[in-house]
Amino acid sequence: MEELRVLRQFDKLVETGLVLYDDKQEVIEHLEGGIKFRFILTSALSKKPTLHVPQRQGPDGDQAEKQAGSDIDTAGFEMQTDIGSGTHFLAANKFCFARPHLMLLTRDGYQKQYKSLLESDIEAAWSALAALGEDNYVAFFNCGRDGGCSRMHKHIQLMPMPNDSFASFLDSEAGEEPDVAFHWFYRRFPSSRGPVTPIEVTRVYTSLLEQATRVGQGRSENAAEAPPEAACPHNMILTRRWIVVLPRQRAAINKEAGANALGMLGVIAVATKGEMDGWLRLGLMESLKLLGVPK
Template structure:
């Protein structure tokens, strides 16, 4: 593939093929022997994904030069250079050519096959911004394309440092929906009783029929308003212009959930992103699981989110 060629439209089979090629080339870290370890705490079922692939994943405290030097060798799939303003090196990880407002890459440190990132083509867009219409349109269109293999994908966004983001260039993540946590079983059912989560969360099930990107954007805006109010009431803070309150958002083709956040982590070995707040926590070592259990899973999520008005824990 040459620099002048365009990648064909994405679909699930093509994305998986490219992702596997990047694993084979050593660009992507994926542990095909990872384990799922289940724990139940106060009636909430948690799934830990134990994977060696996360052992070297950077955080916001990782110096940028240690991240940007990774993956500098060109791969046959590489079409783009490092983008101005970005703190994510995409060179060699591209899944599509970024011909519109966003482009798709493989996540270097992944716990799903595939595990993707969708970044804004503008490298100066930041992770503390709310999702806008173009973000949601790109994600919703890609979600439909990836679901062609009858694989159930989820899109999630970690907004702000307290929302669990590890890089500042605005990006969403996409992957097949992992093992059910306490939230997904409820969100996928119209009859299941709502789990007794200890934090505020705001969810919406999409109606049957055609859902447009405009509809998705409207629902997100509605849920974010609720999350922002809860966050402001809890913290006494207000949201700065152009930013959003720290929050997580996750959505499939059937539902969306928005969760306001107060903190990214309890300690260095107990932090979560969007999926973690839904009971799906990826870790690199068994010691991290032991740390979570010692801290108390439900108690910790209550401290990371906005405590519900009615304390149910």
């Protein structure tokens, strides 16, 4: 899997209209309390469904077959059939705010988005990041309904890493952590010890998730309805240089002000300027504090 081939496949899907990507999207920066937020204004999100709205990802008819156990039909959207040890496959996301915007899905359609990541998930993401360009791409995971997921089939998303997120300080040893109002836990991967393995990344993720769970367990909006095996709702953001894990209380303040993993890092995708104005009225950091777990 090479980035150039993936881009060609992605562009072809956009040209056919199967994938929605707005190549005229705007990036609008906003400073609040000395912290920079970036809104990505894109029409591609105007038709994106919520968790409660049936989604049909595939192109062939209203009753296209899904993978057994899955609520995402990826027929016609596949990019790479085997990732990592063959436990995952890569597909284009139908509703995109990046070029490319991809989904890394488990081959087992019964694996659920409310469960924490396994070593096989991390291995697949680590492999995909390396193949796409280890200095440029990010993988992120929205765990559970309150973590911002819109589908229940377990999947990680990948795209080029946006500039100037809250986590940009992690790209430099001398970087200064911004004063965010919610709990987040992170770790840089040391470059001096040689290549980092998926096993090591999994250990770090597990440790950070334990910290996130200690402050977030039972605080999520839908905690009473969560299955017994559900992990604490959280976001995971991973590059080949660092990882961030943060607990979540809710997916959205209202139907227009919700955030996925990248939104919690100050990169907020919206379909309209009205949505952006709604965020500004609510207060950006105050809203993220309510979506995450306040310090």
